[in-house]
Amino acid sequence: MESTRRPVLFVSHPESGLLNPLLVLAEEMSRRGVEDLHFATDDNRRDEIEALRDDTPVRFVPLGPVVPEMSAVTWDDETYREVTQRSRFKAHRAVIRHTFSPVARIAKYRALEKAVEEIRPALMVVESMCSYGYELAITKKIPFVLGVPFMPSNVLTSHVPFAKSYTGPGFPVPHSGLPYAMSFAQRIANQLFKFRTLAMFMTRELRERAALDQQIRDDLGVSREAAGFMSRIEHAEMVLCYSVPELDYPFQVPEHMRLVGTMVPPLPQAPDDGGLQDWLSARESVVYMGFGTVTRLTGEQVHALLEVTRRLGDRGTHVLWKLPAEQHHLLPDRGELPDNLRVEKWVPSQLDVLAHPNVRLFFTHAGGNGFHEGLHFGKPLVVRPLWVDCDDQAVRGRDLGVSLTLDRPETIDVDDVLDKLTRVLDEPCFRALAERFSRLLHEAGGRERAADLLLQLPAMRDDREARI
Template identity: 40%
Template sequence: MEQTTGTQRADGPGQEADQAGARPVLFCCTHSTGEAATSLALAGELARRGVPDLVFAADENLRGPVEEIADRSAVEFVSLGPVNPALALTMMDDATYDRIYQRSRVRALRARARQLFDVDHLLQRYQALDEVVERVRPALMVINRFATHAVLVALARDIPYVITAPCLLSSLVEHDLPRGFPPPSSGLPLRRTLRQELDRIWFRIGVGSLFLDRSVLRRAVRLHKRMGELGLDPRTLRAPVQQEGARSLLCFTVPGVDYPLPVPDRVRMVGALVPPSRHDERDAAVTEWLDAHPSVVYVAFGSVTRMTADQVRSLVELARRLGDDHGLLWVLHRDQQRLLPAELPANLKVVPWVHSQLGVLEHPHVRAFFTHGGSNSIHESLYFGVPVLVRPTLVDQFDHAVRAVDTGIGLTVERPDRIDVDDTHGRLLRLLHEPGFADRAREIGQVQRSAGGLRVAGDAVLMELREASVPTPSA
């Protein structure tokens, strides 16, 4: 198994590191860049503090990002193998992508389960990580909530672990929601019409029947059998069991974004993980363009979204409609830029990537964010008081869209599968000219800053590390 170290470990890393204990902290997450972002931010925070013996185990695609976060201490990267193209939404063929992104949320979830439930991959990652743990012998594991293989290793080896959750509180505690609460990924509001209540019932039936799908059921039976052969308890696959075994759960949201819910004792809501430095010199041209445009709509639909030719043309027309009063900064993947027309409006800037979305959202000229509604994007936008227009296409993005409307921090488009220029233009003008949206976004941003974000999350991990490193008295 290939291993590399970004830099030599720092000598004399400081008081915080000395108090933390000598045994390693092992970070684990999936290949997804969105899910990995918070794990990288948290590992980077400990590296800035000089905490020694930081190890990050993940798919090969995260090697570069992990090596970039080395600071006062290094972060050792351990590859668990290449990304499985069948499990990466960015690498799937168009037919599979279309099935997962179809309009029916129940059928989309069923297609997602069929595609992403891979027994061999899960157990390969489990065994690869188990070898890493045997060598590293961590005092504490910090595990993204979707890294099931890592939780299985922690439970099997009785290693203390913290779960990190970049999501709404309701998504984290979906197994224990109050009666009548909208099911996660349904995109339904708390107060519902009769039609929406029928939709809620149908959605719950559809989700509950996922494991009745023959393909999914066969894999579930096979997984239980294989786990038994490895001496693993199949019950540890259940989210309540995994959360019960965690020392704490760090949830990167704050009250006011989701509908009101009781917060379990072990859950710490800390808000978006925003580092002290938000600017990347590689974005200098973007910053210069933002400086020159007093009012900007920022458009980014995440690393997974595939735009059609009609959608690209509609967004270009949207920029024309905004005219000289508002610039539009659009992150469009390089391979999709071939769909752009030869002539673009003067107020439109198209880039394939921004290295720091936080630096863009923090810019005082950015006044609205047209987004797919991923959890990181929503919470980062709110941190800087920028209202959102949400175009949801998958799972929890629908929930963020309806929460944006109900909490007053944004709006959502009528038809996510297409971009209606008239509708989208009208909604953006409301965000740009009605002060209530920005006022409410700034209010939640203040709540996020008060929650502590990255600083408090780092403190929580170090506290768990100290407790985990204290020797247990012999009987």
């Protein structure tokens, strides 16, 4: 009798912004009692994967230590400054130069290939930035689903001219931070962004790197079908995007893309939160300030944000600030902190915080997850964009009326920040529009809809079900 075993293998880079939505989906599959779940990522995420047990276990598949070229949190300060500079094209170029490292992925591909030979997955679910994941799936002809933690246009728009794109020629290029309705100068800048990206790959440095990349692909046995920016889209059984059409600019998505909204687990996610929910409940108006795991603030920027907090206190507004532990040395002594401020090195669940009714505004870098999580809970935003997709989310949020973006994000001007925060807090339209998008994101179905779609794929049906 033929086995009906249907292993599912999730694959992701270890960065929280990329990994977390797949963790939610894997846990939902476990909650439904789906057997034979596996999750492949870097060694530093072992504990989180092994904790994903609701009804059935999710087995951790180690892919080795974090590779510095592939992980923004490990970059030195000079690299960080290059990839977060305010020139959007130069930042885009710096990200490509620092992440396009053919040699760095060899060990990952080999480790995943070994795991695939042992697990023999019926289906792979691969995060969209994880090239070795979808390349292996295409090469081995394993059905795979692509998970996208960005706006849909981010993976459907070409960065270069003359290449296939699911959006029109005048659509804003990803990472450009340009709006849909462009001035003449912006339309020129948009086209130049594409041509400059193409020219970048014609430089000697990147031509040599591309040649090495092809040699490594050949040595690894990667199929030529896996080459190209759109191969991950065209070969996927389904593309799961954690957004809704209304949050992006208008265009026609491919039929196999499903927009399922924000990936949120059942809440409360962390009931034992050290009294944080009680603190929020005791305050009528709270600004939640959190800029993700990659942002590195300077001492001057930290002190500017402390001054903003003091001034917010004059109007009875409190601030909850998630500031990474390695930046706490920039704070003054605890006795010198504003009375209306609570600083945490880590919050047990950002989602629990955003869900609290007393949190009235999310001050964020507008990464893909944070942008959608804030709106999922109906919170308007003030945005200090960090890099790459953050500028794209920021301009869409502004155009949709759910957020304002700092005029000078690189310096954190106190008056600028205070102006944006107070406007979003005081003008009801921001909250009303954020609540509209909250309804749309909830209606899209989130993790439950995503799990339904996975289980409906032919790869997940046994032979008896397929014959019915």
